[in-house]
Every structure is written in structure tokens, then in C-alpha cells.
Amino acid sequence: MNNRGMIIAGIIIFLCLITFPIWYNVVGGKAAYTPELKIVSKEKQCVESTKYMRSQHMQLLNDWRNSVVREDKRTYTALDGKKYDMSLSNTCLNCHSNKADFCDKCHNYLEVTPTCWNCHVVPEENKL
Amino acid sequence: MKIDRRGFLKIGGLGILGVAVKPVIDVVSKAKLAEASSKKGVLVEKRLAMVVNLKNCKEGCTDCIAACHGVHNVPDIANPKDEVKWIWTESYENAFPDQEHRFIGGGMKGSPAILLCNHCDNPSCVRVCPTKATFKREDGIVMMDYHRCIGCRFCMAACPYGSRSFNWRDPRPFIKKVNPEFPTRTKGVVEKCNFCEERLAKGLIPACVESCKNKALVFGNVEDPNSEVREILRSNYTIRRKPGLGTGPQIYYIV
Numbered sequence: 001m002n003n004r005g006m007i008i009a010g011i012i013i014f015l016c017l018i019t020f021p022i023w024y025n026v027v028g029g030k031a032a033y034t035p036e037l038k039i040v041s042k043e044k045q046c047v048e049s050t051k052y053m054r055s056q057h058m059q060l061l062n063d064w065r066n067s068v069v070r071e072d073k074r075t076y077t078a079l080d081g082k083k084y085d086m087s088l089s090n091t092c093l094n095c096h097s098n099k100a101d102f103c104d105k106c107h108n109y110l111e112v113t114p115t116c117w118n119c120h121v122v123p124e125e126n127k128l
Numbered sequence: 129m130k131i132d133r134r135g136f137l138k139i140g141g142l143g144i145l146g147v148a149v150k151p152v153i154d155v156v157s158k159a160k161l162a163e164a165s166s167k168k169g170v171l172v173e174k175r176l177a178m179v180v181n182l183k184n185c186k187e188g189c190t191d192c193i194a195a196c197h198g199v200h201n202v203p204d205i206a207n208p209k210d211e212v213k214w215i216w217t218e219s220y221e222n223a224f225p226d227q228e229h230r231f232i233g234g235g236m237k238g239s240p241a242i243l244l245c246n247h248c249d250n251p252s253c254v255r256v257c258p259t260k261a262t263f264k265r266e267d268g269i270v271m272m273d274y275h276r277c278i279g280c281r282f283c284m285a286a287c288p289y290g291s292r293s294f295n296w297r298d299p300r301p302f303i304k305k306v307n308p309e310f311p312t313r314t315k316g317v318v319e320k321c322n323f324c325e326e327r328l329a330k331g332l333i334p335a336c337v338e339s340c341k342n343k344a345l346v347f348g349n350v351e352d353p354n355s356e357v358r359e360i361l362r363s364n365y366t367i368r369r370k371p372g373l374g375t376g377p378q379i380y381y382i383v
Contacts, residue, residue, distance in 0.1 A: 069273045072265065074329055090309055118314040119274060121201075121306055 035109040038101040046095075047078050058114075061088060089120050097123060173351035174267045176323060177378040178337070179360050180242050182220075184344035187239060193217075195339035196321070201312040203295075203302030212293040212313075214321040215244040215336055220383070224369060236383055242344070244336070245270060245291040245321035246369060249376025253283035253292065268378060269323045279316040288373050292320045350378065 046053050048060070064086040067073045076084045085091050096102045099122050107114060196202070196215045205211050217240035221228045224241070251270045254262050261276035262283055284292045298315045306312065310326060313319045324334035332338070337345045348357035357380075360366075366380040 065275060069271070069275070070263070072325070072329065089311065115314075119311040121308045121311060123308050 035105040037105055038098060039096075040098045040102070041095045043095055047076065047082075047084055047091075049079075061092075061116075064088070088116060089123065093120075093123055174349050175351040175378070176247065176268050176328075177348065177350040177357055177380065178244075178323075178334075179346045179357050179366065179380045179382065181344045181346070181360075181364075181382040182236070182239075182241055183382060184342040185240075185242060186342055186344075189342075190217075191339045191341065192242065192336035192345060195335040196324075198305065199307055199310060199324075199327075199335045200322075201299075201303050201307055201310055202319075203299035203312075204304065205297075205299075205302045210296045212295065212299060212319060214293075214319070215242065217241065218243050224367065224381075224383075226370060226372065227367060234383070241381065243289070243291070243369075244379065245323070246289055246375065246377030246379045247321075247323055249378065250374060252286040252288065252373075252375055256282040256286040258282065265325075269325055270320075271322055271325060272318070272320060274311070274313055274317050274319070277317040279318065281318060283318055288370055288375065289377070292318050294318050 048056075053060070064076065065088075067076075068086050074086050076086045078084065093099065099117075193215050197204070200214060202214050203212050219238050220232070220236045220241050221238070223243055247268055247270045249268070251262070251264055254264050254270060257263075258280060259276045259278055261273045261278070262270065263273070264270050279294070281294055284294060295313050295315050295317055299312055300306075303312060324332070324336075327334060334345075334347050337347045346357055346360055348355040350357050350361070352358065360382070361380060364382045366382055368377045368380055371377065
């Protein structure tokens with residue numbers, strides 16, 4: 001163990017470098033930031049509860065898509081009995097017209113890139 | 129009880145005979161059941177089809193094409209290699225190559241015919257699709273699920289009518305006015321006429337039929353003997369494109 005000093009110093013430098021992203025964010029005050037969604041909506045209540053929509057909207061949209069395209073069933077009956085037309089462009093985006101502030105903020109934060117809008121048309125932002 | 133050899137063979141033989149007869153009885157009894165249930169007539173058959181009356185189709189008129197392509201966000205790409213078409217015109221000889229000869233009269237020679245997806249009874253495109261992105265609905269519409277299309281273009285090779293177009297490039301810049309209610313397509317998927325299934329769901333007739341002022345296009349349920357299409361098919365001689373291929377096309381032409 002002749003090089004003890006060198007080895008320990010090396011390990012410390014290595015640990016500092018590998019944890020750089022963590023303490024950089026701590027020092028910069030950006031730690032544990034969560035995206036703040038701007039909810040612009042004509043309705044008070046989404047199709048289902050906010051909690052459900054937050055975690056399950058992708059599954060719901062997949063189900064809607066299969067139901068409409070494959071089975072020609074276009075009406076969704078929510079838990080509370082309300083009926084909705086199953087359409088991303090015409091139902092969801094009709095309320096959530098601020099795609100940039102609503103969809104994209106979270107998707108960018110989580111680094112997910114859904115391909116919905118390659119085809120589905122985003123309506124021009126309605127000024128509410 | 130004492131049983132001799134003769135008695136044992138008799139009983140065994142009868143047992144085997146009973147096992148052999150059972151499936152036959154099953155088939156007969158099921159056939160009777162099916163007969164009884166179909167008599168109720170609860171199910172109404174539906175088979176959507178279209179009649180194109182080329183006599184009423186005015187040369188130079190593109191109303192149906194404009195209406196369809198406008199509603200469905202079909203891009204207008206001038207380059208024929210990249211073009212996308214849902215409903216288009218082709219000369220009679222090219223549309224009906226097996227009904228063509230040198231002396232064709234009646235003004236049909238060289239005159240344009242309106243072509244679109246034939247929504248075949250036995251669609252070859254559906255058969256070859258490896259992902260089942262193309263499928264046939266119960267009412268006969270041959271539909272596409274663009275979400276599933278992987279762009280392999282087997283369907284384009286299989287379709288004998290050229291009804292399918294591939295998006296070689298992003299179609300968005302080539303759409304003059306986007307209809308926000310209908311999705312565009314994306315680069316790398318195949319697309320085609322969907323018989324306006326999204327309009328049918330709202331109780332509207334297809335956009336091309338609605339836009340035609342000369343009643344050259346008629347749409348309806350060909351299984352309903354009282355429908356307008358059936359009346360036209362009864363009172364006119366109609367032909368179909370390449371019927372010999374066995375695809376069962378459902379666009380009928382009056383020439």
C-alpha cells in the first residue's frame with residue numbers, strides 16, 4: 001500500500017465527478033422540481049378523476065383508439081355516467097387546447113415522445 | 129349374472145356403433161338449431177357499396193375529389209411518384225383493362241372514370257397485411273388502422289386496383305387547409321379511401337357522394353332490396369373492375 005494517498009484521492013475525485021448532476025442541481029436550486037401544468041379548460045371535470053387521468057390517460061387513449069378504429073364504438077361512458085365522444089382532437093384537445101403548456105410540459109419532463117401529434121391535428125390555441 | 133362370449137360381443141358391438149353414430153346426430157341437431165334461430169330475422173345484413181354512373185359524370189368536374197381530399201386531409205403532391213390519392217380519375221381503358229377493345233364507342237374511349245377503393249368482399253390487402261392494420265368491418269368497409277401500419281407496403285402490392293398510396297414524405301406541408309376534425313397521416317404509412325366511415329358514424333353520407341351535383345355517385349346498403357343502390361343495380365347493366373380476380377369489388381359502374 002505505497003500509493004494509498006493517490007488511490008484515496010482518485011476515488012474521491014471519481015465520486016465527485018459521478019455525482020456531479022446531483023449536487024449541481026442542489027447548488028443551482030433546481031432540485032426536485034416538478035413541472036407545473038397550466039390547466040385551461042372549459043369544463044370543471046375531466047372525463048375521469050384527475051388522479052386517474054394523471055396516471056392512466058395513456059391507457060385510456062389506447063382503449064379509445066381501439067374502440068373507435070376497430071369496433072366503431074365511439075361513445076365513452078364515464079364512471080359518473082356521463083357520455084363522451086371518444087376523440088383526441090375533438091374531445092380532449094377541445095378542453096385542453098393549450099398543448100404546449102399541458103401535454104408537452106410533462107412529456108418533456110419525463111422524456112417521453114408520444115407520436116399522437118404526428119397525425120392528430122392540434123387545434124390552434126384558443127384564447128380563453 | 130353369467131355372460132357368454134356371444135352375449136359379450138353383441139353388447140360390445142352395439143356400444144361401438146353408438147359412439148360412431150353420436151357425431152352424426154350432433155351435426156343434424158345443430159343444423160336444426162341454426163335454422164330455427166335464423167328464422168327470427170333479428171340480424172339485418174349490411175353491406176355498403178357504391179354505384180358510379182359514368183354517364184352522369186361530367187368531364188372536367190373534380191367536385192368529388194376536392195370534397196374527399198379536403199375532408200380527409202389528403203396531401204396534394206404533384207410528383208406522381210409521391211402522390212397520395214383516395215379518389216381519382218383514370219381513362220376508361222386503364223380502369224377496365226379487361227373490358228377494352230379497339231372500337232369502344234359510346235364516348236367511353238379515353239374518357240375518365242372515377243376510381244376509389246373497391247371495398248372488396250375478399251380483399252387481398254387484408255389478407256397480406258402482417259399487422260392486421262388493414263381489416264374488413266362487418267358492414268364491408270375495408271378499413272385501415274394507421275396506428276398499426278408499419279409501412280411494409282404489402283397491401284399496395286396486393287391491391288389490383290392501385291387504391292393505396294404510401295406516404296413517402298411528411299404530408300402536412302402539402303395540405304392546403306387542414307381539417308382539424310380528421311387526422312392527417314404521417315410519413316411511412318399507407319393510406320386509402322375509408323368510405324367516409326367517420327361521416328357514416330355521424331349519420332352523414334360519404335363526402336364524394338354528397339358533393340356530386342349530377343348524381344353520378346350513389347351509396348347504400350346493397351343487402352337491402354329496397355335501397356337506392358339495389359334499385360339502380362336492378363334497372364341498369366353494371367360492371368365492376370377486374371371481377372375475374374375474385375376480390376369481389378363493391379364499386380359498380382354504369383358505362
